[in-house]
Amino acid sequence: MQLKPLGRSGLQVSPLTFGGNVFGWTVDERTSFALLDAWLDAGFNTIDTADVYSAWVPGHTGGESETIIGKWLRASGKRDRIVLATKVGKPMGPDRKGLKPAYVRAALEASLQRLQTDHIDLYQSHDDDQDTPLEDSLGAFTDLIRAGKVRAIGASNYTAERLSLALETSQRLGLARYESLQPLYNLYDRAVFEDGLQAVCRQHDVGVINFYALAAGFLTGKYRDAADAGKSARGANTVRKYLNPRGLRILAALDAVAERHDTRPGVVAVAWLLTRAGVTSPIASATSLEQLADLVAAARLGLQPSDLALLDAASQETA
Numbered sequence: 001m002q003l004k005p006l007g008r009s010g011l012q013v014s015p016l017t018f019g020g021n022v023f024g025w026t027v028d029e030r031t032s033f034a035l036l037d038a039w040l041d042a043g044f045n046t047i048d049t050a051d052v053y054s055a056w057v058p059g060h061t062g063g064e065s066e067t068i069i070g071k072w073l074r075a076s077g078k079r080d081r082i083v084l085a086t087k088v089g090k091p092m093g094p095d096r097k098g099l100k101p102a103y104v105r106a107a108l109e110a111s112l113q114r115l116q117t118d119h120i121d122l123y124q125s126h127d128d129d130q131d132t133p134l135e136d137s138l139g140a141f142t143d144l145i146r147a148g149k150v151r152a153i154g155a156s157n158y159t160a161e162r163l164s165l166a167l168e169t170s171q172r173l174g175l176a177r178y179e180s181l182q183p184l185y186n187l188y189d190r191a192v193f194e195d196g197l198q199a200v201c202r203q204h205d206v207g208v209i210n211f212y213a214l215a216a217g218f219l220t221g222k223y224r225d226a227a228d229a230g231k232s233a234r235g236a237n238t239v240r241k242y243l244n245p246r247g248l249r250i251l252a253a254l255d256a257v258a259e260r261h262d263t264r265p266g267v268v269a270v271a272w273l274l275t276r277a278g279v280t281s282p283i284a285s286a287t288s289l290e291q292l293a294d295l296v297a298a299a300r301l302g303l304q305p306s307d308l309a310l311l312d313a314a315s316q317e318t319a
Contacts, residue, residue, distance in 0.1 A: 001043025001299070004280055006083075006207035007179030009152035011121055013046040013083050015274060015299050017209050019285035020049030024064030025057055027287050032068045033075070038289055040081055042296045048182075048209065048283050050087035050126055051111050062092045063114050070116035085122035085209070086111050087156060087182075089129060099129035101140035108144060122180060124154040128162050134169045142176040154180030154209070160196030167204050178206060182283070185210035185276075187219055187250055187269050187315050188242055198278050207280040213270050214284060218242040220266035221251055246315075253314035257307045263297060270298035272311050 003012035018039050023032045036047070053065035066086060073079050088107040091097040096107070108123065123144065129137065144150040155163060155178040163181060170177035181201055185193040189212060201208050214220055222228065223243065254265035261268070273282040286292040303311075 001045075003045065006122070006152070006209075006280055007154075008177075008205055009122070009179035009207070011083055011152055011179075013207070013209070013281045014044040015281055016044055016270070016295055017046040017048050017085070017281045017283045018044065019211065019283040020047055020065045020069060021053045022065075022285045022287055023049070023053070023068040024060070025054035029068050029071065031287070033072050034289065035286060035292055036069070036072050037076065038292050040078060042292070044299075045081060046083045046085065046209075046281055048085040048087075048122075050090065050124075051107055051114075052087075052090035052092055052126065055090075055092065063110070066111055066114035070114050074116045079117055083121045084115065084117065085124060085154070086115070086120055087124040087126035089126035099125055099132045099137035099140075101136055104137060104140045105144070108149060112149065119149050119151060121151045122154050123150040123152075124156050124180070124182060125158075125178075126156050128155070128158050130162075134166050135173055135175065138166065138170055138173070138175040138177075145176050152176075152179045154178055154182065154207075156182035156211075158183075158197075160200045163197065163206070164200050164204075167200075167206070180207040180209055180280070183208065183210050184212055185273070185279070185282075186212050186215045187254075187272055187311060188215045188247060190315060191317065202278045208278050209281045209283055210273070210279060211283045213273055213282040214266055215242055215269075218247065219250070219254065219269035220264070221254065224248070224251065246317075249314045250311075253310050257303070257310060260307065261301060261303075263301065264294055267294050267298045267301060268303070268307075268311070270295060271301040271303050272308070274299065275303060275308060 006013045049065045052062045054060050055062035089099055141153045153176055183193045183197050254268050257268045258265045284295050
């Protein structure tokens with residue numbers, strides 16, 4: 001598997017990143033271990049999680065995903081084979097959110113303990129915290145890099161304007177800069193990234209590890225009418241957002257391209273992302289070895305210009 005540079009960080013990442021939000025939520029510990037082993041065996045090396053995963057589940061408090069990954073790292077001894085990314089900033093409880101320096105430092109220590117490692121390869125701001133001056137949060141991240149606890153930093157859910165300002169602040173003050181961005185980006189959700197962020201990332205050589213590569217499963221073709229909402233924990237929200245004429249048009253195009261290549265719609269949707277300018281390593285999750293095999297297939301699928309034209313036409317915001 002050919003690795004790719006992530007921004008100017010020096011990190012070399014696989015063409016896809018495993019999304020760890022499923023660990024401890026829709027995937028139990030045993031299956032998580034099997035998926036992580038299979039991910040490395042397939043030639044991938046990048047795993048993304050966050051301290052808040054999966055606080056939204058009744059009875060969870062956050063940290064469940066990191067804890068499972070940490071147990072796997074300890075049991076497998078494979079820490080040196082992965083690029084490990086996690087995030088900070090989403091609410092974890094009263095006074096446990098945002099990017100204030102003291103909280104960033106405390107949250108990192110908690111993540112290191114759960115992950116059972118002495119450093120994070122990519123530590124990311126999960127949300128923009130406009131109540132904390134950029135120089136304060138970037139200064140805290142810089143200190144963590146100097147201490148050897150973090151190798152590089154990234155941002156998630158930033159606007160083009162705020163990302164540009166953060167990059168300018170880093171350059172002006174000699175602070176660590178965001179080497180990656182996690183934006184929402186897939187064949188359906190195109191505007192968030194393409195209308196501004198894409199140009200900023202390409203201009204400043206910021207790596208892109210976009211999330212929701214499969215639009216929460218919609219682009220697999222699993223959800224095609226309202227009755228499909230009960231197929232998974234994500235179903236109801238997925239159907240509400242994506243089941244409309246444009247969404248169905250995209251599914252039809254995915255079906256057509258998948259038939260040409262004797263594969264599945266979700267494989268095509270991920271392969272399309274790998275052709276997009278500025279995209280480094282899309283994040284995609286799997287809850288079974290069969291789903292993981294689809295991600296491997298996507299990394300190997302070469303789409304033709306006619307395939308890309310059909311998908312681009314179907315996914316335009318206006319018909």
